[in-house]
Ligand SMILES: NC(=O)C1=CN([C@@H]2O[C@H](COP(=O)(O)OP(=O)(O)OC[C@H]3O[C@@H](n4cnc5c(N)ncnc54)[C@H](O)[C@@H]3O)[C@@H](O)[C@H]2O)C=CC1
């Protein structure tokens with residue numbers, strides 16, 4: 721089967737992760753066009769062998785896109801996406817923007833346009849991400865299969881019919897890597913404060929977070945059970961967890977942080 725014709729709008733952090741993933745999975749570079757006005761991002765994409773243009777009007781009119789992937793910031797989405805309205809009806813639009821609702825795209829492209837709202841995350845850059853995808857009523861099975869394949873280039877894909885849950889998804893898995901990176905930073909800094917040399921504290925924090933993450937996935941165990949396996953009664957971990965699980969500490973903070981993130985996602989709706 722021929723590769724689908726793809727247009728990627730915005731080739732920043734997430735756009736380039738998708739692009740690299742597609743190329744890695746064997747989609748031909750000449751099936752992909754990138755629209756990217758930023759010079760360093762455009763050069764990086766060009767170096768990967770794809771055609772890069774500055775704006776929608778420079779796309780090759782002879783290559784009708786099967787999918788248009790919208791990977792710009794939510795705040796510029798409306799201005800950026802409206803240029804592609806002419807492709808509604810044929811192409812499926814796949815957005816990765818936080819907050820931007822299906823209704824906001826239907827306003828731009830018409831309700832008959834096929835739209836998939838998604839939320840990926842940055843581990844997708846190494847194929848270890850997870851993306852949640854939510855289709856509108858115009859999305860066909862063929863669109864779904866195409867989008868599923870494009871998103872699998874970044875890792876796991878889950879489909880969700882209830883769009884109202886996308887704000888919570890964004891707060892847990894979209895923003896989530898930042899919480900884990902903050903944990904690694906905090907562990908490193910606390911290790912330094914406890915007297916460890918910087919490079920050793922950094923190595924311990926990285927390997928502990930990465931190893932614990934791999935164990936969660938590979939064992940399939942409940943994280944609570946894995947936590948218990950580290951925690952000897954009256955031991956060192958129990959002493960630390962007493963602090964981390966006290967009132968207002970880690971579980972309460974994460975609940976509040978995730979609520980704040982979901983609230984912000986709702987504010988970004990347009
Ligand atoms: N960074 C993250 O962890 C995640 C980001 N997202 C979403 O992905 C989207 C992109 O985020 P990032 O890649 O982090 O941002 P970014 O700023 O790295 O990339 C956005 C790119 O869009 C380009 N751009 C601006 N106007 C354009 C236009 N009119 N046409 C084409 N390209 C244009 C910019 O030059 C930039 O390279 C956002 O909507 C964000 O909500 C989703 C999940 C995770």
Ligand SMILES: O=C(O)[C@@H]1CCC=N1
Nearest residue numbers: 817818890894895896
């Ligand atoms: O912070 C943001 O708005 C984006 C969406 C999820 C992760 N980064």
